[in-house]
Amino acid sequence: MKKLIIGNWKMYPAELKSAREKFTAIKKVAGTLKNVQTVVCPPFVFVGDLKKLAMGNRCTLGAQNAWIAKDGAYTGEVSPAMLASMGINYVIIGHSERRELGETDELINKKVVAGVKAGLMVVLCVGERERDVDGEYLKYIANQIRLALVGVSKKDLSNLIVAYEPIWAIGKNATHSATADDALEVSILIKRSLSYLYGKEGSAVPVLYGGSVDAKNGADILEKSQIAGLLVGRASLDPAVFGEILRGVEKIKQ
Ligand code: PGA
Secondary structure, eight states: OOOOEEOOTTOOOHHHHHHHHHHHHHHHHTOOSEEEEEEOOOHHHHHHHHHHHHOOSSSSEEEEEOOOOSSSSOOTOOEEEEEEEHHEEEEEOOOHHHHTTTHHHHHHHHHHHHHTTTEEEEEEOOOOOOOOOOHHHHHHHHHHHHHHHTOOOOOGGEEEEEEOOGGGGGSTTSSSOOOOOHHHHHHHHHHHHHHHHHHHGGGOOOEEESOOOOOTTHHHHHHHHHTEEESSSSSGGGHHHHHHHHHHHSSSSO
């Protein structure tokens, strides 16, 4: 199985020219790698332009969000069907920065359902704000998964990926990433939660890790925790660093 490395550009960069330069540089590295599927998720407004630069399928494009309906009177929103019609096949749903803006478990559930039904690969983000010695955070994550997947059927699972993104490890206020052991522990929990909901098909859903992934820790976390890939924020905006992560992952023995 190819490893899946997704770059979440968040609301960067501020200019199209820079987005083109970054994407071109990333694509150059990603295009040489046999064992890695690279996906770049730029701001919506750049997706169509960058899609024209994408060649082959080793480096594709995704979106950071999508709405719950195919079309309609929803000013400012973008639908999964629109993304699919442009050949965009991945969408991040439930990122903690969007939950912070007010997205509830209920809304995220509707977005997950709309995304999988439109045929997109939905990258559902889950993760605790902080850890506690009693392991309450594990229940919190299991509950996030349960709530996000109401109405998602067994046959929709081939369109689902779950990304473990502990909030304490994300972004520039984070002091450190999770360890490979942290990622392994939670990936087991995620797989158990999914197999509780869906049987053995549930545990086949790929699990990613995200939060302060960089060139030093990326391949190491991935290899030691035996997860399917990484969701990379800040480091994906620096093509040299992101390229190093991609090359490091390429070298992991299958
Ligand atoms: P970070 O962000 O890699 O900058 O910590 C990860 C994410 O928000 O997906």
